[in-house]
């Protein structure tokens with residue numbers, strides 16, 4: 001049965017495919033790039049972080065796959081064009097795009113954010129995703145179809161206090177995904193969003209400098225208490241869901257925003273470790 005395939009068969013899901021991953025030098029993007037490469041994909045990795053890209057390229061090379069690197073900011077739309085161009089010239093095709101690069105941005109009461117904060121959050125978390133999704137269409141059609149995965153957040157589905165700009169951009173990424181899924185369905189291109197719950201990556205640690213140590217630790221405890229599985233997620237768990245949505249196993253799935261959140265979104269806020277109620 002299809003859904004009971006073993007690791008050996010699963011490991012070829014992306015053989016011969018070329019996939020761009022933005023924000024690939026760290027956290028969830030890095031885990032996605034490694035997972036996709038481990039299943040046969042050649043990768044174009046985009047990030048600001050030169051050292052992180054070098055480490056990723058080395059790690060992917062060790063698996064026998066190819067990884068092209070592009071250093072720069074996704075705010076520069078020309079970089080997204082260059083990434084697509086690189087996939088087509090180097091690998092002859094573009095099959096997948098993971099619009100993952102993002103920032104947490106400032107935290108604070110709604111009225112405290114500034115127009116500059118707003119513009120920066122839109123440019124990094126939304127405009128780049130919009131542009132990548134737009135620019136990938138033609139080369140994906142030329143490759144016989146494709147799959148786009150936009151990394152949103154649970155914060156795009158449920159508001160987080162004092163994190164309005166982040167939540168607004170992530171909610172917009174979900175709407176963008178719905179609209180692109182509608183317009184690209186006839187082209188054989190699926191477009192989905194991933195909504196991670198809390199994963200302890202550097203972006204999450206940014207909250208420490210935003211909030212200070214005490215408030216950060218208290219927010220951390222609260223997040224764990226609210227997550228049904230009683231822990232943070234791991235980047236590799238996000239990458240597993242991302243790989244599924246990008247793969248042909250998800251061939252009838254488009255336009256969804258998938259929570260990968262350990263039950264955070266349906267939690268009643270009680271601690272996950274409390275004993276079950278008696279029958």
Ligand SMILES: NC(=O)c1ccc[n+]([C@@H]2O[C@H](COP(=O)([O-])OP(=O)(O)OC[C@H]3O[C@@H](n4cnc5c(N)ncnc54)[C@H](O)[C@@H]3O)[C@@H](O)[C@H]2O)c1
Nearest residue numbers: 023026027028047048073074102153196198199201202203
């Ligand atoms: N970690 C979480 O708890 C969590 C939860 C929900 C959603 N997300 C989302 O997942 C995505 C990845 O986050 P992460 O947790 O892996 O964070 P991370 O900080 O570990 O990785 C983000 C990567 O994006 C890169 N990046 C940032 N701005 C960029 C830019 N302008 N141009 C190019 N690269 C840029 C960074 O250099 C970094 O390598 C983000 O979109 C984030 O909003 C994370």
